[in-house]
Amino acid sequence: MNERKSIERPYLLFLGDAHDHLAAKTARGIVDWRRDWCLGQVRLEGCNASAGVDDVTVAEAAKQGARTLIIGVANRGGIIPDHWQDTLSEALDLGMDLASGLHMRLSDIPVLRDKAAAKGATLFDVRHPHREFPLGSGAKRAGKRLLTVGSDASVGKMYTTLAIEQELKARGVSADFRATGQTGIFIAGDGVSVDAVVSDFVSGATEWLSPANAPDHWDLIEGQGSLFHPSFAGVTLGLIHGAQPDAVVLCHEPSRTHMRGLPDWPLPDLKECLAANLSAARLTNPNVFCAGVAVNTSALDDAAAASVLSEISDAMELPCVDPMRGGVAAIVDRLL
């Protein structure tokens, strides 16, 4: 699928001086879904987060065979500060590749770029597209595709998509998670950050990411943004048209009081939201249907969560689950 090699594993997770758990969300996402790939974590002084794996030094990790140091921490501005460079350099010295999803590029730091070149190591700046994409053609292609869509940005689309991959594979169905954001790319080993693609080529990049496949194969495409988020809806629409989905799963976070980052913006009504997504998706797949609703109830207790899931299921007349609480079996039942 990719001219660039996939990110090699096992991974060494670099948490830097993450000031809280949220800052280490990327590392924790990788551990949640690919714990077997993670050899350990490196934390600097002042780090207030853990990814829940063993602390190791770069030297220990290298001895145990770590292939790639992944920057699993985010910060304001997406920069790679100077005081991380000793650790990153040491990883290169000991034969590892480096991978980052930050805005600032590893390959723009001369000492890392030169050392990587000298060692024959690869610097993966996964936030930035590594190739050019064609325009979307809209042409029908073989294989089946599912896309997660959302009432808002950051409502659990990646986790839902990964849970569906896990459930399909457990049932022996051929399926691949297709990553469209930084954390997803570390979890897949490959993918495209679609929000960093030039706007004319978003649908084309999505077509490229989920190409023709066997008729019974499912590509499970990580959604981004929301048709109802005024900052990102264009990205979402390009993704919908390029994915050409046979099925969508609507993702939602019921305790959210406004659109992410926009205090004055209410969330859309879920029925209206689903109708808009299906209407948009019909342009490239007239037979698209909704396989269910995935709700992130992590802010609720068991009883409140059960009640919300049941209410939404009744209102939408669709299976409604929290992938992290009860799994996605009901959605996959409807999908198949």
Next chain:
Amino acid sequence: MNERKSIERPYLLFLGDAHDHLAAKTARGIVDWRRDWCLGQVRLEGCNASAGVDDVTVAEAAKQGARTLIIGVANRGGIIPDHWQDTLSEALDLGMDLASGLHMRLSDIPVLRDKAAAKGATLFDVRHPHREFPLGSGAKRAGKRLLTVGSDASVGKMYTTLAIEQELKARGVSADFRATGQTGIFIAGDGVSVDAVVSDFVSGATEWLSPANAPDHWDLIEGQGSLFHPSFAGVTLGLIHGAQPDAVVLCHEPSRTHMRGLPDWPLPDLKECLAANLSAARLTNPNVFCAGVAVNTSALDDAAAASVLSEISDAMELPCVDPMRGGVAAIVDRLL
């Protein structure tokens, strides 16, 4: 509005060896709307097109005060071939800036880049964003805005927008054309090629392009693509949300048999198309309305054109005009 200086005029239009009239569409668009800015045209051997202005040499144009040589010709691949470079170099030598809307950058050609630096000249590669943009905020801003939308790409959105600017100015209304594509940028002297902006920032770039203004001022924003074109709809949606339009004008080309570049794709029903555009626009401006329909009837004779305009007007219950045939007075009447 712009940290970069505007493109200075008068212009010298470079038609190169354009193999037909369509290849010189950019030059002809500039002449159609800004004839006073155009000092003349330079054509190379083999040129089969004319922009309808006097042929001049680069030296004559320089003597007459030409400030910028505009590459007014397009070709497959958007390249600047070697055999154009003598002419472009001469323009720099004689004190002009250069401006191009092609994919290949003037500033990537060493001889031009070095000469421009030595002469203090500017190379405008208007297809490529010249700055970074913020994310769209969706925040309401003062002033009025109109956006042209379309049943397809290339159905006359730029011409319609410019005709509305002309009509508003003739009535003494304060208005500015805001360019979102290459030819439009030459006509405005400034703007952003939104389809070349990173997808996450399309709505933000559009907000930046049409900032808060006096309450009775109209920004007239050139639309791009179509919500019903599977290659470009994401760009269109970002533009709609960023423009926050008070009014849209729907543009259409009635003789087109399929979506541009996609022989298997029928055009949308006009009512469905307008409804989808208004629905999308309501996210950032709940009071948006349609000021009318602009139809490109250039392929039809007078009687057929009149009949099409009348049919569409009846069906849509909206003013329906061909801006290049009868003007846009009926649309502007409804707008004001």
